[in-house]
Amino acid sequence: MAIERTLSIIKPDGVEKNVVGNILNRFESASLKIVVLKMVHLSKKEAEGFYAVHKDRPFFEELTTFMSRGPVVITVLEGEDAINKNRTIMGATNPAEADEGTIRKDFAKDVGENSVHGSDGPDTAKVEIGYFFAETELVN
Ligand code: ADP
Ligand code: MG
Numbered sequence: 001m002a003i004e005r006t007l008s009i010i011k012p013d014g015v016e017k018n019v020v021g022n023i024l025n026r027f028e029s030a031s032l033k034i035v036v037l038k039m040v041h042l043s044k045k046e047a048e049g050f051y052a053v054h055k056d057r058p059f060f061e062e063l064t065t066f067m068s069r070g071p072v073v074i075t076v077l078e079g080e081d082a083i084n085k086n087r088t089i090m091g092a093t094n095p096a097e098a099d100e101g102t103i104r105k106d107f108a109k110d111v112g113e114n115s116v117h118g119s120d121g122p123d124t125a126k127v128e129i130g131y132f133f134a135e136t137e138l139v140n
Contacts, residue, residue, distance in 0.1 A: 004082040005035065005138075007128035009117035012070035015039075019107055020073050023116065026089050026103060027077055035076040035140045036133055044068045050131055053124075062112055074132050083125055086118040 010023050024034065042050070047067035054060050077086055091102025095114060098105040108114035119125035129138070 001081045003078065003080055004122065004125070005076050005078045005129060006083045006086050006119045006125045007117070007132065008075045008077050008086060010073040010075075011067060011113070011115055011117060012072055013066075013109060013113040014103075014107060014115040015071050015073060017107055017115075019115075023103055023107075024073075024075070027075075027086070030079075030085060030089055032077040032079040032082055032085060032089075035078045036137050037073065037075045038132075039071050039073050041071045042068045050128070059112065066112060076129055076133060076138065083119055083121060087120065090116050090118050 008027065010020055014020065014023060027034070044064055047064040048055070048060075051060065051063055051067070054063065057063075079085065089103060091098030091104035091108075093104075093114060094111040095104045095108035096111075098108070103116050104114050119128050
């Protein structure tokens with residue numbers, strides 16, 4: 001299987017719950033390597049830009065307000081099958097449907113405040129990584 005890169009975000013609820021280290025440990029334990037990492041407080045506009053693909057969805061306002069309410073931890077993860085592997089570790093969007101032992105099962109409150117973001121495919125991974133990081137930061 002190919003070595004891939006994917007974008008991960010620990011959302012404001014995850015930072016508020018003080019589980020940043022717990023979540024990063026899950027990635028490392030699954031052999032996903034942290035290529036680059038930063039903690040930032042997104043503006044509403046930055047959150048809107050990141051989630052532009054959802055701009056016509058009814059939850060867009062709620063989502064972008066939530067994503068800009070406090071700091072987030074953004075990482076690029078690298079490893080075999082990283083995109084799907086990360087999605088498996090995250091669990092289903094709605095924690096009520098997430099498998100046991102997944103991040104969302106363990107920490108998410110509901111379908112909105114669901115603790116983590118992960119790219120859903122190679123094309124979105126590339127765009128999302130480029131949204132937050134310059135090429136020069138990705139040379140590890
Ligand atoms: P995922 O993050 O699992 O890829 P989506 O791309 O479908 O899920 O949605 C992006 C984010 O929008 C979700 O992670 C969640 O924070 C929010 N969201 C999705 N569906 C809803 C909903 N029905 N109500 C509120 N927020 C939602
Ligand atoms: Mg998505």
